[in-house]
Amino acid sequence: MSKHAASSAKRFSLLALGLMFVGGIVFVWAVDFGIKTTNTLEFCTSCHTMQTNFEEYKESLHYKNTSGVQATCADCHVPKELGPKLVTKIVAAKDVYHEVMGTIDTPEKFEARRWYLANLVWKRLEASDSRECRSCHDYADMDLSEQSRSARSRHSAAQDKGQTCIECHKGVAHHEPTEPDDAS
Structure with missing residues (x-):
């Protein structure tokens, strides 16, 4: 191979590496932007079927409380760790799909599936030992002496x-759905 051909191949390789590096940065930025955008309260409540959930949430201590700390949708529904977060985001895409396809696009249709949907969330939380809850609440950090006797x-x-x-x-931040007769 001539010096010129070797030099051209080296330049091409460096250019390709540079483009892949820049492409990687753009990809990571896009994923980060997408995750941050879809973690906002505004995004989560942008589907009109989520308005019922939003109104219920606004009645909860996770929305308004004496300390002024607000837990939003993502705090309770999206893991903090990257791997579980990405899996959750991919699985959550089905909610957008069902909204668009008309499966849950009205409050009535959403309510008809609410028990099923709530159970999916509850099972996920049970399987993860309530990981999202524990990002804020932890037995070790609870001052039991400050709680009511029952709590x-x-x-x-x-x-x-x-x-x-x-x-x-x-049913902490949303009303607990009623189990349908045929849920067994």
Whole structure:
């Protein structure tokens, strides 16, 4: 191979590497932008079928409380770690699909599937030991002496039994759906 051909091949290789590097940066930025955008309260409540959930959420302590700390949709529904977060985002795309396809595009259709949808979330939380809850709440950080006697007793027993948050706290930020007669 001539010097000129070798030099051209080297330049091409460097150019290709440079383009791949820039492409990688753009890809990572795009994924990060997409995740951040879809984690916003505005995005989560942009589908009109989510307005019912949003109104329920606004009645909860996760929305308005004495400390002024607000847990938004992503805090409870999206893991913090990248791997589980990406899996959750991919799985959540089905909600957008069902909204667009008309499966849950009205409050009535959403309510008809609400028990099923809630159970998917509850099962995911149980399987992860309520990972999203525990990003804010942790037995080790609870001052049980500051809780009501009932809460203190229940939290202490739950910790002893190895229970996870969602086992007792279904319907915290949203109304707990009624189990349909044919849900078994």
